[in-house]
Amino acid sequence: MKKYVIYCIGLLFSAAVYAQEPEAIVEKDTTQLQEVIVIGQRKLSNYRQEKTLSSVDDYLEKSNKITMIKRGNYAWEPTMNNMTSERLNVTIDGMQIFGACTDKMDPITSYVDVSNLEKVNIGSGQEGAENGHCVGGGIDLQLPQSKFYDFGFKSSADLGYETNGNYRTAGLDLEYSGNKFYLNADGIYRKSDNYDAGNNEEVLYSQFEKYNVSLQGGYKLNEKHAIDANLIYDKATDVGYPALPMDVSLAEALIASLTHTYKNDTTFVKSWESKLYFNTITHIMDDSKRPDVPIRMDMPGWSDTYGFYSKVGFKDEKHDILINLNGFYNRSVAEMTMYPNDSNQPAMFMYTWPDIRTLYSGIFAKDAISLSDKETLTASARFGFHNNTIAEQVGLESLQIFYPELTDSKNRFLMSVAADYQLQTKTYDASFGLGYGERAPSVSEGYGFFLFNSFDNYDYIGNPTLNNEKSVEVNAKANYYKNRFKVGIEASYFYIMDYIIGEIDPNLSAMTIGANGVRIYNALDNASIFDVFLNMSYDLTEKLSANATVGYNYGSGSNGENLPLIRPFSYLAEVAYNTNKFNVALQLEGNGNQSRYSSFYGEDKTSAYAVLNLNLGNILYLKNNKMVFKYGVENILDANYSTYADWNNIPRQGRNFYINVSYVF
Numbered sequence: 001m002k003k004y005v006i007y008c009i010g011l012l013f014s015a016a017v018y019a020q021e022p023e024a025i026v027e028k029d030t031t032q033l034q035e036v037i038v039i040g041q042r043k044l045s046n047y048r049q050e051k052t053l054s055s056v057d058d059y060l061e062k063s064n065k066i067t068m069i070k071r072g073n074y075a076w077e078p079t080m081n082n083m084t085s086e087r088l089n090v091t092i093d094g095m096q097i098f099g100a101c102t103d104k105m106d107p108i109t110s111y112v113d114v115s116n117l118e119k120v121n122i123g124s125g126q127e128g129a130e131n132g133h134c135v136g137g138g139i140d141l142q143l144p145q146s147k148f149y150d151f152g153f154k155s156s157a158d159l160g161y162e163t164n165g166n167y168r169t170a171g172l173d174l175e176y177s178g179n180k181f182y183l184n185a186d187g188i189y190r191k192s193d194n195y196d197a198g199n200n201e202e203v204l205y206s207q208f209e210k211y212n213v214s215l216q217g218g219y220k221l222n223e224k225h226a227i228d229a230n231l232i233y234d235k236a237t238d239v240g241y242p243a244l245p246m247d248v249s250l251a252e253a254l255i256a257s258l259t260h261t262y263k264n265d266t267t268f269v270k271s272w273e274s275k276l277y278f279n280t281i282t283h284i285m286d287d288s289k290r291p292d293v294p295i296r297m298d299m300p301g302w303s304d305t306y307g308f309y310s311k312v313g314f315k316d317e318k319h320d321i322l323i324n325l326n327g328f329y330n331r332s333v334a335e336m337t338m339y340p341n342d343s344n345q346p347a348m349f350m351y352t353w354p355d356i357r358t359l360y361s362g363i364f365a366k367d368a369i370s371l372s373d374k375e376t377l378t379a380s381a382r383f384g385f386h387n388n389t390i391a392e393q394v395g396l397e398s399l400q401i402f403y404p405e406l407t408d409s410k411n412r413f414l415m416s417v418a419a420d421y422q423l424q425t426k427t428y429d430a431s432f433g434l435g436y437g438e439r440a441p442s443v444s445e446g447y448g449f450f451l452f453n454s455f456d457n458y459d460y461i462g463n464p465t466l467n468n469e470k471s472v473e474v475n476a477k478a479n480y481y482k483n484r485f486k487v488g489i490e491a492s493y494f495y496i497m498d499y500i501i502g503e504i505d506p507n508l509s510a511m512t513i514g515a516n517g518v519r520i521y522n523a524l525d526n527a528s529i530f531d532v533f534l535n536m537s538y539d540l541t542e543k544l545s546a547n548a549t550v551g552y553n554y555g556s557g558s559n560g561e562n563l564p565l566i567r568p569f570s571y572l573a574e575v576a577y578n579t580n581k582f583n584v585a586l587q588l589e590g591n592g593n594q595s596r597y598s599s600f601y602g603e604d605k606t607s608a609y610a611v612l613n614l615n616l617g618n619i620l621y622l623k624n625n626k627m628v629f630k631y632g633v634e635n636i637l638d639a640n641y642s643t644y645a646d647w648n649n650i651p652r653q654g655r656n657f658y659i660n661v662s663y664v665f
Contacts, residue, residue: 035063035122039114050585050615052630053160053169053660055190056109056117056141064490064533064551065124065137067567071647072241073165073195074208075110075251079645081124081492082529082553082566083136086442086500087469091131093143093230094275094309095257096328096360100283100301101248102352102444102451105241109141111234111253111281113212115171115186118144124492125473126418126435129382130324130364131309133414133439135471135496146218146226146261147175147182156664158188164634164656165195165206180220187213194240197651198640205240205247205289228259243647244454246285246299255279274310294513295341301334301353320368327361332443333392352451354395356443359387362414376422386412386440388464390447398449399464402520406464410446414438414468430478438468445500445521452512453502455564455647456519456602459510460502463521470497484539491532499527499557501601525558529566548573554596562598567591568606568644580619587613594644606649609641624665631659 037059051058057076060066068076069084080088090108091097099106121140123130128138153176160169171188189211194202212235218228232255239248257277264270285299307328314321334353340346362384369377390396390408400406420433441463444451448462477490502519510517530553537547550571555563569592576585590610597603615632638655646652 037120071243073206080137087136089132089134089138100281100303160660162658165192167192198654208239210236271313296339324364351395355392357389498523561600564598564601568594628662
């Protein structure tokens with residue numbers, strides 16, 4: 001009854017007031033049309049991010065375009081425009097990095113933390129193709145820029161605690177900045193026990209422990225040239241995944257880069273940035289803490305990537321040009337060893353990723369043309385060469401069982417083009433864009449071997465003969481401003497050809513005990529995905545504001561079936577009060593009934609829900625230092641609920657009291 005009452009209140013409130021994300025969290029660049037999420041975790045900010053020590057996943061969920069798929073309490077998978085990570089290009093400061101888990105338990109976003117990042121750039125559709133090919137869009141987790149501020153030593157410390165799951169967080173940042181040299185070191189530690197869903201229902205295997213440390217340094221060669229070096233080490237252990245049949249004993253990453261930057265405001269070449277980078281990931285799945293499993297398994301995976309990019313910016317009165325030449329080499333390998341309960345039986349071994357080597361090189365170019373003081377036309381294109389090679393002979397022979405003519409190497413040529421028209425005045429702005437993009441199949445889609453998907457309970461086999469997936473997109477957005485009132489609408493439509501998805505092969509038998517059968521990755525002729533969001537905000541006074549947003553999404557394939565993991569009707573409503581030293585916000589968020597779920601792909605219906613949250617913040621100045629407090633309660637009414645994006649309907653957290661304290665000195 002509580003959920004129904006709050007849901008009705010949410011609909012009424014959303015009908016009255018709709019809002020866009022507040023300006024401090026989302027900035028619209030009139031040239032790049034990218035959404036920018038500012039991290040800034042040690043500031044008392046007047047935006048909807050309620051915790052200074054939130055995870056990167058929490059920050060990303062604040063975007064209209066992004067939803068996080070949750071398989072547990074850690075390492076959520078980002079989706080954009082209702083498309084999962086295979087169709088996205090997720091990078092860290094322009095660096096390509098690929099997870100080492102065949103079950104997508106280690107998305108790229110899990111290997112950084114808020115202490116590493118300055119902001120996140122989100123480009124929808126072909127707006128996100130600057131760093132690589134994509135269909136749904138790009139997410140670039142950006143590291144801090146050079147810090148030649150000459151303020152000497154500065155540091156900060158962070159502590160956080162949440163009652164639900166006994167969740168503890170601690171962080172420390174040490175920084176020296178001079179005129180020609182800077183050095184920054186930071187670390188953050190997170191640990192959680194099992195959390196409780198609504199009504200004190202313990203969610204088993206939802207614990208995790210993680211720490212992340214990073215080191216950044218730079219030297220200014222002169223006023224135009226600088227060298228920066230970055231090193232990030234991230235390690236998570238004892239990570240439970242309640243929605244999956246296995247947990248993770250280790251997820252470990254080392255990310256290193258060396259960057260040269262050139263900046264000159266007086267010449268046609270305004271900037272030139274070149275980076276060399278390397279990253280390595282080790283990911284180990286095991287089920288040793290699960291009782292009564294049919295057969296014990298170890299599933300380690302490794303991913304190593306070497307890459308570079310060099311991007312140059314040119315600018316004159318009418319043109320703002322960016323050219324980015326980039327390339328990478330990746331090695332992805334995963335194994336599975338099965339140990340029968342009968343010790344007299346031998347262990348069974350196979351490659352689930354048969355040592356796939358990926359070589360890519362490409363070039364991206366974009367020109368933002370100023371047509372007038374109010375109008376801008378932006379055009380961009382990316383062209384690339386993509387090669388996959390199967391390095392493990394045993395893996396090649398295994399796939400040749402299904403594809404007898406398969407060779408060990410496959411070349412692909414990829415392209416994307418986009419154009420966007422923008423108009424901006426004092427009272428309104430609008431844009432309209434078109435795009436075409438292609439992507440290669442992922443390692444799992446192309447070369448996976450009996451990968452078990454607990455979502456639909458099928459084993460999956462890759463298909464190296466798949467064509468490139470291709471997408472045509474149309475997007476439009478408009479905002480109107482009048483005094484303290486703002487209303488905006490944005491919509492996008494994707495028509496995807498050769499849409500890659502698993503199809504049941506009734507002639508094959510599953511390898512996983514209890515699986516329903518086998519699906520082989522194949523391609524639908526086409527699929528359509530549409531989304532629209534309406535946002536409004538109203539400043540009642542200089543300190544008091546009300547805002548909300550509603551969204552609708554749709555997705556279907558040429559086979560007449562609904563696509564899986566399409567977000568249902570959603571809404572958010574908020575009333576916020578902000579001063580320089582204090583802020584408070586009451587938020588209501590929820591989804592409607594998921595009426596267009598995809599039973600054909602293993603999805604079931606999720607009920608409507610609504611959740612009420614309260615967050616507060618204070619800032620206290622102590623001479624030259626300051627303390628920032630963020631505290632509040634999430635899911636005030638302790639609703640027990642799941643969303644469409646919760647794998648196998650695992651319930652979300654129930655009532656949770658939290659406090660974050662940051663001391664800057």
